[in-house]
Amino acid sequence: MTQTAFDPEAYVDAAAAALELPIPSASRAAVVANLLRLNALAQEVLAFEIPDDGPPAADR
Amino acid sequence: MNDPLRADATAVEIAAAVRAGAVSASAVIEAALARIETRNPAINAFTAVAASRARERALRLEEARRAGAPLGELAGVPFGVKAMIAVAGVTTTAGSALYRDAPAATRDAAAVRALEAAGAVCVGALNMDEFGMGGTTENACFGPTRNPHDLARTPGGSSGGCAAAVAAGLVPLAIGSDSLGSIRLPASLCGVYGLRPTRGTISDEGVLGAGGTIATLGPLGRNSTDIALCLRALSESDGVAVLPESSASDVAISLATAGGYFREGLDADAGEALERVAGALGITREIEFPQARRARAAATLINASESATGKLDALRTRPDRFDPATRERFLAHALLPVQWYLHAQRFRRWHMEQVKLLFAEIDVLVMPAAPCIAPPIGTPMLRIGEAELPTGPALGWFTQPLAGTDCPALTVPVARLGRLPIGVQLLGPPRREDLLLRVAARLATLGVAAAPIAG
Numbered sequence: 091m092t093q094t095a096f097d098p099e100a101y102v103d104a105a106a107a108a109l110e111l112p113i114p115s116a117s118r119a120a121v122v123a124n125l126l127r128l129n130a131l132a133q134e135v136l137a138f139e140i141p142d143d144g145p146p147a148a149d150r
Numbered sequence: 151m152n153d154p155l156r157a158d159a160t161a162v163e164i165a166a167a168v169r170a171g172a173v174s175a176s177a178v179i180e181a182a183l184a185r186i187e188t189r190n191p192a193i194n195a196f197t198a199v200a201a202s203r204a205r206e207r208a209l210r211l212e213e214a215r216r217a218g219a220p221l222g223e224l225a226g227v228p229f230g231v232k233a234m235i236a237v238a239g240v241t242t243t244a245g246s247a248l249y250r251d252a253p254a255a256t257r258d259a260a261a262v263r264a265l266e267a268a269g270a271v272c273v274g275a276l277n278m279d280e281f282g283m284g285g286t287t288e289n290a291c292f293g294p295t296r297n298p299h300d301l302a303r304t305p306g307g308s309s310g311g312c313a314a315a316v317a318a319g320l321v322p323l324a325i326g327s328d329s330l331g332s333i334r335l336p337a338s339l340c341g342v343y344g345l346r347p348t349r350g351t352i353s354d355e356g357v358l359g360a361g362g363t364i365a366t367l368g369p370l371g372r373n374s375t376d377i378a379l380c381l382r383a384l385s386e387s388d389g390v391a392v393l394p395e396s397s398a399s400d401v402a403i404s405l406a407t408a409g410g411y412f413r414e415g416l417d418a419d420a421g422e423a424l425e426r427v428a429g430a431l432g433i434t435r436e437i438e439f440p441q442a443r444r445a446r447a448a449a450t451l452i453n454a455s456e457s458a459t460g461k462l463d464a465l466r467t468r469p470d471r472f473d474p475a476t477r478e479r480f481l482a483h484a485l486l487p488v489q490w491y492l493h494a495q496r497f498r499r500w501h502m503e504q505v506k507l508l509f510a511e512i513d514v515l516v517m518p519a520a521p522c523i524a525p526p527i528g529t530p531m532l533r534i535g536e537a538e539l540p541t542g543p544a545l546g547w548f549t550q551p552l553a554g555t556d557c558p559a560l561t562v563p564v565a566r567l568g569r570l571p572i573g574v575q576l577l578g579p580p581r582r583e584d585l586l587l588r589v590a591a592r593l594a595t596l597g598v599a600a601a602p603i604a605g
Binding site for chain 1 (some may be wrong): 299320325441443444446447448450451462465466469477479481482483484485487490494496497500521534
């Protein structure tokens with residue numbers, strides 16, 4: 091898996107603040123772990139260059 | 151014909167007997183309610199039993215019969231629904247403490263209306279992982295559902311109550327829902343048939359938490375004909391013309407097994423089940439399901455992002471009411487960047503086109519349904535090849551890559567006398583459920599597929 095600069099701790103703080111979603115302190119470690127797991131999946135998908143994914147030229 | 155009051159009576163047998171007047175709908179429903187009363191405490195499949203409603207409905211069927219009215223293809227057939235599907239008179243909980251004390255539903259979900267329009271009788275709601283987020287039906291609020299083949303083991307999930315109820319013979323049919331494998335996985339672990347139909351075939355009106363782009367309702371049962379009848383009744387609710395044929399006809403169906411990803415990470419039981427099926431069907435061809443790992447990743451991301459929809463207020467104000475097994479997952483899902491989701495959807499559209507190309511070459515792809523038999527309840531992690539994964543995602547290893555495709559997929563239970571169940575998964579092109587059901591019927595005729603009553 092490609093190593094990325096994703097920092098789940100900082101991300102949780104920023105995103106939770108933006109959504110006004112308090113993360114209970116007892117849940118924080120598990121939320122971070124979940125985001126790390128999902129980040130690994132996201133990197134797998136993002137790493138794939140989707141060939142020609144636009145609509146047909148006539149529709150553009 | 152089998153006694154329609156027995157636990158192993160099929161939906162077809164029950165409906166034929168009720169239509170012919172050989173047995174009353176009330177007798178069938180009383181027998182089902184008695185089985186639930188006797189066996190459900192140990193299995194915990196039903197979280198609500200709609201006894202008076204079911205009795206009333208049975209009486210109406212008897213009146214209709216006396217009046218000479220047509221009774222429908224599923225006359226008198228008892229069924230249960232996953233607890234996210236609205237049943238008038240029952241609280242729709244989706245397995246969550248957040249809804250446990252909510253008022254009862256006042257209207258049936260479209261799927262319940264459709265099955266009852268075909269003569270079937272809803273007898274209650276079935277346990278699930280909270281909001282479908284899990285693969286083991288270990289629910290803190292309603293208790294874990296137990297696998298009727300071995301009460302120490304999980305039935306799988308998230309439609310674990312559906313699979314357990316059908317496997318135990320409490321009801322011949324149940325309606326579950328499948329996002330990443332929530333019908334196909336528990337069907338494998340409980341040894342029953344479970345169909346994820348083409349997305350869009352069954353209305354999700356009246357389903358708590360509906361609206362995602364991955365999930366679909368679908369039937370679980372103990373033979374392919376019952377599944378076909380149930381699908382036909384459910385499809386009609388939306389006016390969709392899916393007419394599956396379940397007879398083991400001689401129509402040539404080209405088959406292949408899936409290689410690569412789908413040949414790795416199986417244990418001995420899963421490998422043996424796949425080989426038996428491939429051998430019985432004379433499959434010699436193996437082809438690659440495109441980009442399986444990425445398809446799994448994309449479907450998981452899409453499902454995670456969509457799962458948080460509508461839960462923000464509850465996560466802000468009542469996080470303690472969520473199941474400990476799902477709370478942190480929903481909190482994390484609510485925070486996911488939208489670009490991850492959108493890229494996963496782009497990948498999904500591209501991937502669907504690749505899968506369609508595959509079905510220009512073959513009709514049905516045969517693959518494992520689960521990497522192993524049911525693990526004990528409380529198993530935190532499972533090993534898939536080199537990877538150590540939380541049990542739910544690990545059990546869904548082979549169902550998740552198909553979830554974004556909109557293709558129908560059917561779990562077929564492999565006959566394993568005296569051993570714990572495991573199934574294989576059949577994948578076909580959109581709207582060709584008939585192909586999957588034909589292959590399943592052929593496997594049953596060959597004695598390779600069977601769904602015996604547990605216990």
